[in-house]
Amino acid sequence: MKITELYLKNFGKFSEKHFYLKDGIQVIYGENEFGKSTLHAFIRAMLFGMERGRGRAAGRDAFSRYEPWENPNYYAGVMRFVCGGRNFRLERSFDRFSRHVSLICEDDGEELSVEHGDLDMLLGDMTPSEFDNTVSVGQLLARPGQELAEALKNYAANYYETGGGEVDLNGALLALKERRREVEGQLKTAESQRADVYKGLSQECGYLEKDLQKLEKEYEEARREYENGQRLIESTDEKERERQPGNGGYGESARGLLMGGMAGVFAGVCGIAWACLLRKWSAFSGAVPVAVFGVLILAAGILLLAAGVRRWVREKKRRNEYVSKKTIYSHDKSRLQDETVRLEESQKQLRWEMSRIQAEWKEKHIRYENLNEQIGENIPGEEENRLKERKKALLLAEEKIKTAAGKLGRRTSDYLNQRASEIFSELTEGKYRRLQVNERFEISVWDGTRYIRTEQLSRGTLEQIYFSIRMSAAELLQEEPMPVILDDTFAFYDEKRLESVLKWLSRQERQVIIFTCHKREEEILRIF
Amino acid sequence: MKFIHIADVHLGAEPDAGAAYSGRRPKELWDTLEKVLGVCDREQADLLLIAGDLFHRQPLMRELKEVNYLFSELKRTNVVLIAGNHDYIRKDSYYRTFRWAENVTPLFGQSMGYVEFPELETAVYGLSYHRREIKEPLYDRCFAQGRQKYEILLAHGGDDKHIPFNREALEKSGFDYIALGHIHKPGVLEENRIIYAGALEPVDRNDTGPHGYVRGEITERGVRARWIPCAEREYIHLTIPVNEKDTSGSIKKKISESKDRCDNKNIYKITLTGVRDEDVIPDTAHMDDIGNVLEIVDETRPAFDPEQLLRENRNNLIGHFIEEFRGCREGSVEYQALCEGLEALLKNKS
Numbered sequence: 001m002k003i004t005e006l007y008l009k010n011f012g013k014f015s016e017k018h019f020y021l022k023d024g025i026q027v028i029y030g031e032n033e034f035g036k037s038t039l040h041a042f043i044r045a046m047l048f049g050m051e052r053g054r055g056r057a058a059g060r061d062a063f064s065r066y067e068p069w070e071n072p073n074y075y076a077g078v079m080r081f082v083c084g085g086r087n088f089r090l091e092r093s094f095d096r097f098s099r100h101v102s103l104i105c106e107d108d109g110e111e112l113s114v115e116h117g118d119l120d121m122l123l124g125d126m127t128p129s130e131f132d133n134t135v136s137v138g139q140l141l142a143r144p145g146q147e148l149a150e151a152l153k154n155y156a157a158n159y160y161e162t163g164g165g166e167v168d169l170n171g172a173l174l175a176l177k178e179r180r181r182e183v184e185g186q187l188k189t190a191e192s193q194r195a196d197v198y199k200g201l202s203q204e205c206g207y208l209e210k211d212l213q214k215l216e217k218e219y220e221e222a223r224r225e226y227e228n229g230q231r232l233i234e235s236t237d238e239k240e241r242e243r244q245p246g247n248g249g250y251g252e253s254a255r256g257l258l259m260g261g262m263a264g265v266f267a268g269v270c271g272i273a274w275a276c277l278l279r280k281w282s283a284f285s286g287a288v289p290v291a292v293f294g295v296l297i298l299a300a301g302i303l304l305l306a307a308g309v310r311r312w313v314r315e316k317k318r319r320n321e322y323v324s325k326k327t328i329y330s331h332d333k334s335r336l337q338d339e340t341v342r343l344e345e346s347q348k349q350l351r352w353e354m355s356r357i358q359a360e361w362k363e364k365h366i367r368y369e370n371l372n373e374q375i376g377e378n379i380p381g382e383e384e385n386r387l388k389e390r391k392k393a394l395l396l397a398e399e400k401i402k403t404a405a406g407k408l409g410r411r412t413s414d415y416l417n418q419r420a421s422e423i424f425s426e427l428t429e430g431k432y433r434r435l436q437v438n439e440r441f442e443i444s445v446w447d448g449t450r451y452i453r454t455e456q457l458s459r460g461t462l463e464q465i466y467f468s469i470r471m472s473a474a475e476l477l478q479e480e481p482m483p484v485i486l487d488d489t490f491a492f493y494d495e496k497r498l499e500s501v502l503k504w505l506s507r508q509e510r511q512v513i514i515f516t517c518h519k520r521e522e523e524i525l526r527i528f
Numbered sequence: 529m530k531f532i533h534i535a536d537v538h539l540g541a542e543p544d545a546g547a548a549y550s551g552r553r554p555k556e557l558w559d560t561l562e563k564v565l566g567v568c569d570r571e572q573a574d575l576l577l578i579a580g581d582l583f584h585r586q587p588l589m590r591e592l593k594e595v596n597y598l599f600s601e602l603k604r605t606n607v608v609l610i611a612g613n614h615d616y617i618r619k620d621s622y623y624r625t626f627r628w629a630e631n632v633t634p635l636f637g638q639s640m641g642y643v644e645f646p647e648l649e650t651a652v653y654g655l656s657y658h659r660r661e662i663k664e665p666l667y668d669r670c671f672a673q674g675r676q677k678y679e680i681l682l683a684h685g686g687d688d689k690h691i692p693f694n695r696e697a698l699e700k701s702g703f704d705y706i707a708l709g710h711i712h713k714p715g716v717l718e719e720n721r722i723i724y725a726g727a728l729e730p731v732d733r734n735d736t737g738p739h740g741y742v743r744g745e746i747t748e749r750g751v752r753a754r755w756i757p758c759a760e761r762e763y764i765h766l767t768i769p770v771n772e773k774d775t776s777g778s779i780k781k782k783i784s785e786s787k788d789r790c791d792n793k794n795i796y797k798i799t800l801t802g803v804r805d806e807d808v809i810p811d812t813a814h815m816d817d818i819g820n821v822l823e824i825v826d827e828t829r830p831a832f833d834p835e836q837l838l839r840e841n842r843n844n845l846i847g848h849f850i851e852e853f854r855g856c857r858e859g860s861v862e863y864q865a866l867c868e869g870l871e872a873l874l875k876n877k878s
């Protein structure tokens with residue numbers, strides 16, 4: 001692409017002013033205040049348009065800066081250029097009321113559409129920032145307080161990793177990190193809210209657990225007491241059974257003995273009588289043994305009778321004793337009965353108490369289990385999961401940006417190192433053979449014996465490195481060679497280097513527009 | 529014979545209802561039950577059918593006493609209930625021993641049981657959960673036994689883990705009415721006959737839409753059943769479109785207006801969609817003016833089109849970054865990462 005004419009209808013300090021440009025190196029010389037920067041800005045505005053910014057920054061933006069001094073409602077210009085062998089006329093008007101843009105191919109009169117990207121196509125999809133970072137070259141600018149070498153390093157780093165320097169890589173990563181922090185904060189809040197719920201629930205569970213243990217202890221005590229009571233009741237029953245006297249009547253044995261004795265006496269007397277009769281009636285020899293037998297039976301009967309009487313007497317005595325004892329016993333019994341009633345009453349109360357404890361325990365136990373169930377359900381909710389996912393996405397975004405930057409950096413740095421080295425070597429007439437940017441984007445130059453770090457280089461040399469990188473990047477990025485615009489770029493170059501750079505530029509297949517306030521560029525070029 | 533059919537009352541639940549309503553929400557579940565009991569009296573319903581999950585968890589004795597008292601106060605309505613998967617009859621459940629009022633009949637057996645109301649010429653069949661999950665299709669093999677003129681099945685479940693059933697089997701089962709519970713969204717499987725009453729009150733943030741009960745009548749001419757909304761509150765998911773002109777403040781206003789239109793007694797989940805100005809990051813944490821918003825999901829994206837961006841940035845970091853996500857699905861974490869990354873990159877593009 002070659003610019004053939006700049007026609008500033010009304011732009012900045014210029015009005016109805018034509019600048020005609022040819023191919024090759026074009027030097028636009030002007031003293032300070034001539035309007036070199038205005039022309040530079042005009043080219044940019046023509047290529048990419050220019051709109052009034054919004055907000056507070058609007059007062060200092062390009063639109064306001066180059067707003068025509070006179071008649072600001074007429075704010076327009078025309079640029080003619082050749083691209084791909086065809087001539088084009090690009091016209092823009094910037095002011096609010098008549099803002100428009102037209103692009104006409106002057107060879108066939110075809111009207112092209114800027115809105116539909118026809119101009120972008122002609123520019124090879126070059127973006128404004130790509131323009132700023134490659135072919136539009138000013139001086140290397142350091143931020144206040146920043147070393148120039150540092151600025152160069154940042155430029156290279158960002159340039160290599162973002163493929164054109166239009167994206168602030170660190171800024172983007174910082175923005176992502178900030179958002180991630182924000183999300184992490186929200187996540188923390190959500191998690192702590194859930195933790196609070198958990199805490200509340202488990203605290204209540206803890207109280208219930210204590211209550212349950214207390215109830216179990218109470219129940220155990222009541223049960224022990226109850227069992228003691230039962231044992232007491234059982235033992236009283238036994239004692240009572242023991243203490244209960246017999247029936248107190250005459251013993252069967254005494255009665256038997258008396259009856260036997262009486263029967264013996266009666267049988268003995270009968271035997272003796274029978275023996276006497278036998279002797280009277282006849283001299284029967286059997287009378288003697290019968291008599292002896294009778295006497296024996298009588299004796300036995302008497303003996304039995306005596307024993308019977310004795311036992312009867314003893315039993316009678318015991319019966320008398322029993323009667324007196326019984327009165328004592330019945331007295332005792334009423335006392336014992338009172339005690340039993342009392343005992344049974346308290347047992348009943350204990351039973352009631354035990355079932356009350358049991359009921360209370362069960363109620364609390366069910367509540368306890370329900371709470372445990374609730375604790376189990378206290379899992380991350382939708383919001384928490386969403387936040388977690390968001391955090392994951394942000395981390396992934398950071399990681400992928402780094403990966404992409406790394407890949408891009410490797411790809412460009414290989415090329416750039418080589419091409420920038422060639423250019424730089426030529427500019428320094430072979431003093432430095434190689435320009436190297438390592439993976440940490442530290443730049444060093446090889447002078448044939450050693451590597452020299454940028455911090456040790458002069459301002460001029462740094463400017464030349466900057467220029468070399470820009471030019472090699474322009475070659476990498478732009479298929480269609482765009483005009484190079486050099487705005488006071490060579491202020492720090494010495495004569496020799498200036499000669500070298502101009503020599504190099506003159507060999508390039510591109511238009512070069514130099515804005516300068518020195519005469520030396522023109523002088524050197526005249527010699528060529 | 530007139531009946532009211534309710535299900536999934538979930539007494540004892542503590543539904544998430546936003547800052548303003550969460551505290552009183554458990555009580556509202558009771559209030560709405562009472563409201564339905566009032567309807568039973570007013571409509572002179574003969575039967576109140578409760579198709580499971582009357583309680584959210586194992587009922588406490590005091591809760592059972594409370595509910596039993598409320599039932600006992602009914603003027604003419606008999607209550608039949610079954611236990612669902614939430615209030616299943618555990619070994620130590622009070623359901624096993626509780627003495628209900630005379631007009632309350634639980635069908636707490638593990639296998640199909642029934643209760644007859646000769647004066648209503650009606651028999652109600654049902655079974656209860658004795659464990660949390662029942663994967664057997666118990667209802668597929670059950671039929672009306674013809675004990676009474678009108679036969680009703682009380683059933684709880686319908687998903688894989690809770691007595692899955694075959695709809696056709698139910699249709700052929702011969703019951704005059706099948707009162708279903710478990711699915712919280714009200715639904716009709718067969719007009720006037722097989723109906724999910726839905727939860728009486730919504731108890732989960734995803735129980736969106738209206739909730740209520742079924743009022744029905746069985747006569748010689750058949751069954752007429754109507755679903756009637758009565759829940760105190762609704763969960764409403766609102767989608768609020770955002771455009772490039774919106775700011776945090778205007779989005780907040782939009783949310784507030786949308787809520788006003790739908791009634792502020794309801795509980796909201798808000799989803800912001802659409803494109804927004806890349807400099808506007810909605811401050812979702814401070815957009816709930818009343819305390820009835822559960823969550824604001826921000827799905828807005830700054831206005832950009834990855835395809836177009838890729839075309840425009842083939843050589844630089846943005847293009848390479850987009851390439852890293854080639855083929856990712858919209859809505860995935862990768863897609864989210866792509867959007868977040870692009871937003872950060874574009875914002876830092878000079």
